Amino acid sequence: MDLVFEKNKKSLIKAQVCFVLPTFNEADNIRNIIEAIFDQQVNVPDYQFKVLVVDDNSPDGTQQIVNQLIEKYDSLYLIAGEKNGLGNAYKRGFAYALKTLNPDFIFQMDSDGQHDPQIIPDFISQVNQGYSLVIGSRFIEGGTTPEFSVRRKLISWLGNILVRYIGGVRHIRDCTSGYRCISASYLKNCNFRFLSTQGYSFQSSLVCDLVAQGADCKEIPIVFSKRSFGNSKLSLKDQLEFIWNIPKLGFRTHKDFVKYSIVGFSGVLINLGVYVFLTRYLGMMPEIAPILSIEVSLLSNFMFNNFWTFKKRLIKSNFLSRLFQFHLVAGISGILNYSIFFVSFRYLMINDIFANLLGIAAAAIMNYLINSNWTWKTSSK
Incomplete structure (x- = not known):
């Protein structure tokens, strides 16, 4: 009762x-x-x-x-x-x-x-x-x-x-x-x-x-x-x-951005290291070596971001889809980087080093924003 x-x-x-x-x-x-x-x-x-x-x-x-x-x-x-x-x-x-x-x-x-x-x-x-x-x-x-x-x-x-x-x-x-x-x-x-x-x-x-x-x-x-x-x-x-x-x-979680930046910096070192190894030790032509070194650094960045930076996110897309999206974003970022450099240097008369830094900064931010909110987007319920 x-x-x-x-x-x-x-x-x-x-x-x-x-x-x-x-x-x-x-x-x-x-x-x-x-x-x-x-x-x-x-x-x-x-x-x-x-x-x-x-x-x-x-x-x-x-x-x-x-x-x-x-x-x-x-x-x-x-x-x-x-x-x-x-x-x-x-x-x-x-x-x-x-x-x-x-x-x-x-x-x-x-x-x-x-x-x-x-x-x-x-x-x-x-x-x-x-x-x-x-x-x-x-x-x-x-x-x-x-x-x-x-x-x-x-x-x-x-x-x-x-x-x-x-x-x-x-x-x-x-x-x-x-x-x-x-x-x-x-x-x-x-x-x-x-x-x-x-x-x-x-x-x-x-x-x-x-x-x-x-x-x-x-x-x-x-x-x-x-x-x-x-x-x-x-x-x-x-x-x-x-x-x-x-x-x-796009920067709701600053920890993700810090991790993403660390991974990006590691990618630069890997890119340079692979290039030196291919040209200095394997005798590969300097015109060809960057193609491989860039791809190795992209794969490295993808793996670190997938299994470390965004590890805790619930994501619906499969591994290969994310890999393709990551490469696509890298290509878009590269175009943006060069475009900003070219316009800044050629038409705005900005110092070439500073113009390149502007392009790198803009491309890096866009790269993170798109990958965070598209490649590794948290799935909605």
């Missing part, structure tokens, strides 16, 4: 969902969005909703409206702080929610009416199927951006392409969406110090970090509609920061 009572008691405990809403001057929108979120509670009775508003000291009365609503909703919370960008607002909100509200899942959601609260049950449905990261996607079938100009669509498309391939999240079509449901267990393990971006590029950094942890992702289509009131907060500074942050996405 006691065992049956305990089982029934546990079944009554609802999973906790916290909606984190960053705001700045959203007095015209915040009431509608909060009420619309709580209205969806009846459609997902197995979950308990909590809403956390993270306000950047809005001067338009946003906080006063939220405080009025707190008297109506016991599960509504407000924290305030200085305006330091969307990323920092989310960091403060996540930290407060995880420490104080004990959620099982956290929603990211805009406060301006562009994200439709009526599809919250669709997110929860995917959570119930076991997904730990559900993204409201504008770029899968059924998703649309009806208010985007051609220029805005092009920028979004290009930005997502860069994030997907440099950040190692090729299977995700919308990496910059701000409408997401995330398992709190993954957020607890996020390195928010690494996610140092202050603005909107925080969104792409976060999704890359979650996937790197192994979060199982599902995208559902959304219609990204026009703001109900007010103006967009996306500034030129945010766009520049997004571009600046792109290369950082």
